[in-house]
Amino acid sequence: MSFNQDLPQKLGMMSDTLFLEHLRAVLKQSTLLEYPELSRLNTWKLGGTALALLNAECEADICSTTLNCLLNGVPWRVIGKGSNLLMPEFWPGVLIRLGRNFRRLEMVDQDSSATFGAGMADATAAQKLSHKGWSGLEFLIGIPGTIGGAVCMNAGAHGSETSDFLKSVDWLDEKGNWRRSNRDELHFTYRSSPFNSREKKVVLRARFSLVPKNPEEVRQKMAKLHAFRIERQPQKQPNCGSVFRNPPNEIAAELIEASGLKGKIFGGMQISQKHSNFMVNLGGATPDDALKLIGFVKDRIWIDHKIELRTEVHTLA
The missing domain is CATH 3.90.78.10 (UDP-N-acetylenolpyruvoylglucosamine reductase, C-terminal domain)
Known part of the structure; x- marks a missing residue:
């Protein structure tokens, strides 16, 4: 299944300005920022500028961007909060950041599962689950990234990893094809996954299996983990x-x-x-x-x- 509706164009030798004009013209809901300051896009506060930043609000715009970049030899990369990235002084490509439409949460009581948009902050996800009284992802409270980044890096802390609770992942390949992979189809290792930066895949949302508990018990555990990080980390x-x-x-x-x-x-x-x-x-x-x-x-x-x-x-x- 592909969300791409407008055929991408190979534009030949052209200026960055013309490429960005073409890319902006095919977007449906998203916005394109030219030459964003990289220091504002990562937690290290390092770096100069990139060619462009796509604030993505729909799958179709992600597909249009990645396909046009692919055909025209322009690099692209999805970023979350930039908490695990070392940015350069200049990067000649398009950064993709998932917008508000990718920060949604769907909870299903019948099987105690929760589906998070990949753009949701890890801490926000942990807090929302604590209010529900669902346990498993408390360790995310101190990780300054997004759900998509947690899946890509198999983020973990305090003896738990993202893959321990993962049920399925919705993602796009480089050609704009929508896919869903169940946990048993995916190979995760320590701080690595099939979706890491070397793979041109875009995580859209992730579903997790959780354990119902007393909400106060979940909140207390989360508070303890958060206090541990504050005490021991800058x-x-x-x-x-x-x-x-x-x-x-x-x-x-x-x-x-x-x-x-x-x-x-x-x-x-x-x-x-x-x-x-x-x-x-x-x-x-x-x-x-x-x-x-x-x-x-x-x-x-x-x-x-x-x-x-x-x-x-x-x-x-």
Whole structure:
């Protein structure tokens, strides 16, 4: 099934301005912003500008955008809250952000399932479920992303992962075909899924199986998890969350601290004094500052521990 109604056009050699004019003309409900400030689109507050930002309000406009980008050699990428992205000084493509129509919630009492639009914030989803008294996704309360991002990254915390409760995912492929995949058709691993950034797929909504409980019990558990994060992770300085994945049988933050890197500064970036697997923007940091600090940490951990750290944060490239 395809939502695309207007045939995309291969426009040949043309200016960015003409491409954006063509793209704007085929949109039905969505808006296109030219040269958005990337620092406003990610929690690290880094980056310069991109070619364009699509605030998507319907599947048809997503399809039109991805197909026209594909035919004309223009890169595209879906972003949520930008909480797990390292933005560059310039990106020559179209960023897609899911708008209000992708932030809806449908609850089904009969089987205790909830379907979230992929654009809904993780914290909002957790709070809505707590009011209903449905347990499972309390761990999302402290993750500063969206449901779509949680599915793509298989986000997790406190011993739980998104895939543990996932029932199905509605998504679009690069050619605009609508698909629904059940959990048993999808292969998830630690902080990875079939929908990660290397795959040109757009998560539209996700359905979760949950457990009915006393609403107050769910709220208390969620409050405890939230308090834990506030106590142990930086809240006031711009950051992207955990920078590195935990290696097998190790904790990245402990390795970094054991190497004496807590508080290390490169340019405007610093390894957080509160949590060693967080890097904070001290003000005026550049994407290059972040890349250099990440590279320095990886090299040092290899020298000290013979362990290769892999980044959890994705670089927009």
